[in-house]
Amino acid sequence: MHFELSEEQRMLRQTVSNFVRKDSPVERFRKLRDGELGYDRGVWRKMAELGWLALPFAESIGGLGFPFVDVGLLLEQFGTTLVAEPYLASVVLAGKAIELAGTPEQAERWLAPMIAGETTLALAYQEAESGHAPERCDCVATRTADGFRLHGQKRWVLNGHAADWLVVSARLGGEIALFVVDPAASGVSRRSVQMIDFRRAAMLDLDNVVVAADQHLPAEDAAAVLEHVYDYGAAAAIAEGVGLMDAVLRMTVEYLKTREQFGQKIGAFQVLQHRAVEMFVECELTRSASIRALIRADDDPLLRRTAVSAAKAQLARGARWVTQQAIQLHGGIGITDEADVGLYLKRAVVLNTLFGDEDYHLVRFASLPTFAAERPDQPV
């Protein structure tokens, strides 16, 4: 039982924390949100120089080989000031998919430039009918003489509007398969859309797109890779959510300490104090669940699914409560676009929706053998 950060991890957290406070306050997000890209390619390259884009990849393919806990440390900090660079889409989703499903040559071709900050990637798994289950996939791949042909539609592709390469899931002879698609290829059309949190995604149409044989990621079990990557996405969302919740709690407590009504600080009113404490409770519970999910993200599937689903369901409840109550406690100012608290509520909606919402994870959690175990003494 050990939850202390190593020296290396403390340094990483400190570096990221300095970055978000000095170089990436919420005002930076406000400037970026109206642009067509929504983030800053220069900052992306800076992240590459700092080694952040290499964190979770094996050293053999140019990564740093750090555990997923370290990605969580970084994303938690990103969550505190709404850092908008596509780390989740490019590193966690598409990057891990290529690493886990691809060959060393494919990693060299698509991962190396991304790790260097020259490109960004996206993972296209969501479809109009797939709900929260990425294995529900209607996009079809058919074999041709020298490769494949992809046909179908993808929805809400994070960073899909700007990615240099798209990792796309499709059914090949009934089984899930993963392909790397050039967005400039003939038959690919993408429409950039704005999400509720002012970040951008793509609606993707694939009309019999020709894909070369070496663009197929030849994992033995691509469905398992996709599921693992989806869990990485969930764990990443949980970690970012913890940072977001903490920031929201901090700004709300600060407001309670400064705003005066009836001749006193409103934070002196017990009804508001208790509400703030209930927010604090959700922050601590979610943080606790998050630590477990991050540790288990690299672990065997049963422990991983249990920990990730438990934590994602807790995040949903906790982040919803904290952001909604934060707006309530800010009063009318909380409803204005000018106040930051609303930006956090919107990001929380996105984090809660992506990679399985509360119901999806409760159902999955309750379907695992750990749930029905006779004795209550299984490992956490």
Add this chain to the structure above:
Amino acid sequence: MTMDLSFSAEHLAFRREVREWIPGALPPHLAQKAKTGQGFSMDEVMEWHKILHRRGWVAPHWPTQYGGPGFDATRRFILSEELELAGAPTLSPFGLSMVGPLLMQFGNEAQKARFLPTILTGEEVWCQGYSEPNAGSDLASLMVRAEDDGAGNFIVNGQKTWTTYAQYADWIFCLVRTRIGEKKQQGISFLLIDMKTPGVSVRPNLTIGGTHAFCDTFFENAVVPQENVVGPLHGGWTVAKALLGHERTLIAAVGTSRRALAGVKALCRSVHTPSGALLDDPLMRAKIARLDVRLQALQMANYRALAGAELGRAPGPESSILKLVGSEILQQCFELAMEAIGHNGLSWFNEGVVPDEQQGIPSSFCYLRATTIYGGSNEIQKNIIAKWILGLPA
């Protein structure tokens, strides 16, 4: 060292040792009650106390110089968790966990020699005299008076309430007013009173759980030697406050809730609906899953607190939520149990009317409404967190 969610080999071996020991040590009539979730009588609790004492595990948090096993925080936690998971009787905390540690911290040598050994053996049973009819959450308003008789004694008058198990107790530790101070926290002393003292009388109250747990304890010109004051005279508030810092890693009762929730799942497996077992009913399953997810988050918060304690760290923010959340979750477990057994939840101590394992549920459901009240009500806990952790103004 990377983050790690497993216990060390040494601690796992200890867990096995405890787990293998319990079934042979728990007498059959107690094991039967544990299985069916019925309450234990005070005699049964003390019977178990003595069995644990013979094994050397009755006071895992006591240092070896006072007869404890000198366990580290993780061993204490594991022992407590395994006992909870087995449904063994919960020991009375008043001697072992409350007055005992306070005597070690504040008592003089004579007091330690007189009282600690019999707390350990269970020969003397203790109860707690803090609350009064007009001093509940506002404890410092207490009014029980202890007046100096000029002959080395206090004359004690007044009423204590919620004195749990006072009817079985040999001794009571009390907060009494020995002086009227400028602030109400001043002039309070921590006093040990022999329950056999003339003028001390006890009236048990029936709880909503149908048991006689609480009592009122009355003092009418009870003569108590002044040497029974623990810590500084008039400085009892400091002594009482010290208790709040003790053993926070055990307060969440995660083991008890895990056992209760596993019990709910077992019940739901045995209850049949037109469409199959209740556990397969999507709505019921979702409710259980929602609670389970929260319990597992609490368990992780508890582990974080434990890992911190193991490193000798002062309790962090995560430990302040343990009582608050743990008490709510335990109540919710029994709300689900009541829902699961449906109309059988209407039965109040009838023999042979409902299955044995359902017999104790209505009583527990009612009595456990106390978890969010005792040990500092959850509203008081929130006041403390608001002030000391969030720094909100008074």
